[in-house]
Amino acid sequence: MTSSWGGRYDLVMSETRMAASGRIAAPAEKLFQIVSSPARHVEIDGSGMLVSSVDAGTTTKVGDTFDMNMDREPLGDFPEMGKYQVRNTVTQIVPNRLFEWGVGMVDGDSIGHVYGWELTPLSDTETEVTNYTDWSALPETMKSYWPIVPLHMLEESVEKLRRVATD
Numbered sequence: 001m002t003s004s005w006g007g008r009y010d011l012v013m014s015e016t017r018m019a020a021s022g023r024i025a026a027p028a029e030k031l032f033q034i035v036s037s038p039a040r041h042v043e044i045d046g047s048g049m050l051v052s053s054v055d056a057g058t059t060t061k062v063g064d065t066f067d068m069n070m071d072r073e074p075l076g077d078f079p080e081m082g083k084y085q086v087r088n089t090v091t092q093i094v095p096n097r098l099f100e101w102g103v104g105m106v107d108g109d110s111i112g113h114v115y116g117w118e119l120t121p122l123s124d125t126e127t128e129v130t131n132y133t134d135w136s137a138l139p140e141t142m143k144s145y146w147p148i149v150p151l152h153m154l155e156e157s158v159e160k161l162r163r164v165a166t167d
Helices: 028-035 038-044 151-166
Strands: 009-013 017-024 050-053 065-071 083-094 098-105 110-121 127-134
Touching: 017 151, 028 038, 028 110, 028 127, 028 151, 038 050, 038 065, 038 151, 083 110, 127 151
Parallel strands: none
Antiparallel strands: 009 017, 017 127, 050 065, 065 083, 083 098, 098 110, 110 127
């Protein structure tokens, strides 16, 4: 699939994982600073669900948490959910290579799905970027509701990251 900026995206979907990948003309270190900063997630969110970061703290290790204000309306699937807050817990972090978090409610544990960014340096100035979601750890009774975010919205997140990192 060709992007709006003329680059190419690779889109992958399985029964429990979905990913959009593309090349960005920026070093992996710069991209990691963006994707691992909760305060910047709204800027690169392709779903339109992220409203604001509640805490703009840093995330440096597995187990760190960050809260986000959300709005379900852009998806149009469960309008009764409206605005709500989630607590995200870092599940994997490899500096300049991987940032992944599990999503849960503020007063509960992660429910078993994760979002993440994989960064593969191709050179000092270009990086292969993959934005993914995985719901393989969800209880079987919940899997029929996933994926929450459609594939084209993950692709839009990669595009937004490209714009933020290169403009």
